Amino acid sequence: MAHFDFPLHELQTYQPRQTRQPDFEAFWRDTLAQSAAHPLDIHLDELDLPYTGARIARLSYAGWDGANIVGTYAVPAAPGPFPAVAIFHGYGSARPDPFLLLAWVSQGYAVLAVDVRGQSGESSDTTSYPGGHVPGYLTLGIHDPTRYYYRGVYIDALRAVAVLAALPDVDAGRIMITGASQGGGITLAVAALSAMYPRLQQAGIHVQAAVAEVPFLCHFERAVSLVDTEPYREIARYCRRSGASVAQVFRTLSYFDCLNMADVIACPTLVTVGLMDIICPPSTIFAVYNHIQVTKAITIDSYGEHDTFPGVPEARMRWFQQHIS
Template sequence: MKKLLLLVFLSMLVGAASAIPEGKIRIEITPDRADSWCYAAGDSIAYDVAVTVDGKPLRGARVKYTFAREKMPACLTQQAVLAEGRIRVKTAGLSSPGFLTCRVFLLDEAGRTVAQDLAQAAVEPDRLRPMTDLPEDFRAFWEEAKAGQARIPMQPLVVRAAEWCTEEVEVYYVRLQSFRKGNYVYGYVSVPLAAGPHPAVLYLPGAGVTKIEPSLYMAEKGVITMTVGIHGIPLDMPEENYVCLKNGALYDYPLFDLDDRDRYYYKRVFMGCLRAIDYLFTRPEFDGERMMVAGGSQGGGLAIVTAALDPRVRYFVSFYPALCDHMGYLYDRAGGWPHLFDRVRTANRTARRILNSRYYDAANFARFVRVPGFFSWGYNDLSCPVTSMYSAYNVVTAPKELVLERRNGHRRSVRQNNSADEWMLRRFFGEGAR
């Protein structure tokens, strides 16, 4: 009887969790190689987990933790009570290059998740290469597309956007015909009023259907700045129109017409990026030389694509690029946004769609980049998996710089933004430019 009571007591001690007090909960997970988060294949990996409420250790908290290759199902699940608000958890690591996810869930007394976070350790990321293969006619396909685009007159409609103009910058609303007659690219171009000629940067948008606004920051520093939408819709509509399109006609647009290589949604998008550059070259304030493209997420992928397709682009900036290594999922590895072939889209894995995706993969475009590029991302990005981003980055043979903010997910820090801005200004105006 005494033995039974002891077992019950021990079970209660291990399984019970203290009540979680009110306050700001923080779960911090750090690989034990805190300076690099980087390991060799075959290394064991440990993560230090700390849970706090309003900055104070949450003693007696119960957590569940899992290990998995990035975006793959968990290979191990455990629970523990954090006697002092922290614990070190260990796993065998990975036998090949990739990223290993440790995910921690804070549980309440009923076993429900009340907070969660993750950290991803890198295993030889410099060895990652795309699983997407390069079609033999890849370059010919896109040269033909560019030739077709050149036959479509731009027919620019340019209107001064007085509500955005400042004492330093003139802003214009622009409509350009692109890809086929009656299809348009809409954007804003911000032109410095200071004497030129000026360099130019084209900012390409992230994913979604949202209202695009002009960018003034670089224009105030002497750079012609253009922002564009990709969906062929005006940028000055009421906000509710974009919400309706996002949830209606443009819902899941990255899948539109993937069955047809010549009609896939992103063909028109890629040509629209080139058409925006066509327009910038017509601006008399532009010096005709210093052209850059930049973007994050979908825009980061588009920056790679545009830099590869258009030899007039001299530099590019790519934050956490999407559209990279679509076929990764077919090899039990994380593929890039929009996750065309992930585990919830197995019906999408038809031979035709898989083959067509290769022509629209930023990792394949990355092979043909010949100009300097700036890249930046975090290790904890599950929207644009870091495995897919490294797969594209590693095949770029042109000069490149990578700024890491390892703890970041799908966002940028002030440090990342400042690093990119400084890199851009140095390319435009030389060392010492700010």
């Protein structure tokens, strides 16, 4: 794929108008309050795996609307507490194999990788979505922000931070978050929501740094109009086939668009972007990045598509090491 979006010098200053609804903050305050009213109900079952230097467990906790959220928790087999990382995966996928978490453990981190509700992993999705949808997740409940799929996804992920903070091996004041594609978008949303959630801060729980690789869930309106690739194509297909109110569709999406959350992010944030990415177009990512008001950096791969670019794993580790207080 050749370059198809704005030239780089325009991307670096691209800052479209946010589309926040008047009740955006009230919507999320109410959502966060509802979440806080329910216990985490954490369960750990240690796994018998042939890896030395680490303790690894299957972990589950209560997510939004009664969903059972499942992940893998790995921690150094040594006295803690340790800084910790929450990892969120890409669209339609599942958490990584436990072996892939050992790099974090080897560097002295506890790590929790969770399955997104209702996708390919073990996490359930108990929410009932009104109306129809096209195959995939982007249009589940899309006519009502209170019933939209990603409301649960974002809260499940925020609760993963609270779960880490509740574990005895974790230093609650040193928690980082990361993910790629859908996981990158979730990372940005959690970075914002954690800053809006007084209960986390009152308990001494802080997201100290975030790394969002090629993030999805950014600047929906431009993404849908610019590319005809999955998953954003689900939205266009739904609008085309269902006779849906396009205005209502994008109104719902506005509550979950990282474009409208970017200026709320309060932790140092590293973002990556590929200028040949036709899944998550460069302008959608720069739109969000350029609204972030705190310490930030962006890794640009001029020929990068939708992938982890060379050097990014090392850059992510350096970013976290730099911002652990």
